[in-house]
Amino acid sequence: MPEQLSFLQTNVNHSAGAQDLLLQSMVEWQVDLAVACEPYYVPPLPHWLGDSDETVAVLTRSGTGPPFSLIERGSGYVVVGRGEYIVVGTYFSPNRSLAEFETYLGLVRAAVARQSPKPIVVLGDLNAKSRAWGNPATNPRGRAVLVWALLSDLSLLNRGQVQTCVRHQGGFVVDVSFATPMAARRVVNWRVEEEFRTQGAPVTETMPPELLLRLVGELFPHPGGHVPPQMAPRSVIEDAVAPPLITEREMEMALSRLRAKNTAPELQRFLSQTLHLVEFPPIRVLHLVLSSAEP
Incomplete structure (x- = not known):
């Protein structure tokens, strides 16, 4: 052949x-x-x-x-x-x-x-x-x-x-x-x-840690009475702690809900710069x- x-x-x-x-x-x-x-x-x-x-x-x-x-x-x-x-x-x-x-x-x-x-x-x-x-x-x-x-x-x-x-x-x-x-x-x-x-890992596994933390903070800005634990240094986050496993579908749904609201201009700019990484x-x-x- x-x-x-x-x-x-x-x-x-x-x-x-x-x-x-x-x-x-x-x-x-x-x-x-x-x-x-x-x-x-x-x-x-x-x-x-x-x-x-x-x-x-x-x-x-x-x-x-x-x-x-x-x-x-x-x-x-x-x-x-x-x-x-x-x-x-x-x-x-x-x-x-x-x-x-x-x-x-x-x-x-x-x-x-x-x-x-x-x-x-x-x-x-x-x-x-x-x-x-x-x-x-x-x-x-x-x-x-x-x-x-x-x-x-x-x-x-x-x-x-x-x-x-x-x-x-x-x-x-x-x-x-x-x-x-x-x-x-x-x-x-x-x-x-x-x-x-392809059947890849959740998108947040490959996002830079600092971008992931900022994105989660923008999506969930009001933690209520919950006080999150002290964040580990960047080297520890990268080398030892896996980022939260948000699936691609969950990310898309969260962004869709957020875009439907009257979000602040600064957040809108942040989202537009981030979409190519999460969608x-x-x-x-x-x-x-x-x-x-x-x-």
Whole structure:
């Protein structure tokens, strides 16, 4: 059976928790390579390579597989080589103009052309909608991407209509996968992982102790007649005393109740800065598997 190469791609939305989840899933699922759009941060490690603005990064599992090398990078795209494959990670903000988007697509097209005829995959979040990849309608950006893919000789790998971006007001498909014909012929599986979660510890086990203590104090500011015991020094808290095991669900319920009240502005600011550490909504990833040889 030919060797297989697996990829993940997702938008982690600058969330530390989502980025940790992506890394954990790469290990659990034995994924070779991932494209992370809007990463929480791009660490200065040899198995992480980001674009010039750190809006998208390509990463591999540390210490595995063939050499991983940077070929070129620009604003919103990074081109890397791994073995015989070229991987292009892409991200473009929804807040920029159509003219800027078309210029950006031209830059990515030129970067892809410079790597021909190698097998190339282009993975990322272009914030463009089209019926071709599962949206109910095609917007101007979607039409621009269709023309770009045709001119770049790229095949669309997306299948079905499963939403890749889910929000309270609705969902849509903006994460897309493309490949040159040589790479597209090697695709043996492409799917959307709809419930991207792992069975991890309660969120408060991994929160910094000082943040946990402040959060609990803000959530329960009036202890009544109860006088809490003297807190241990920070080193003791970190090394010997486990933090209280508040589950993720309990944290979400408490924050929801608190946000529904007329809370003070300072507390509202504190909560908005803390949410990325305590709220972990399910995110979706695209899972791509390629054979190392053409069928």
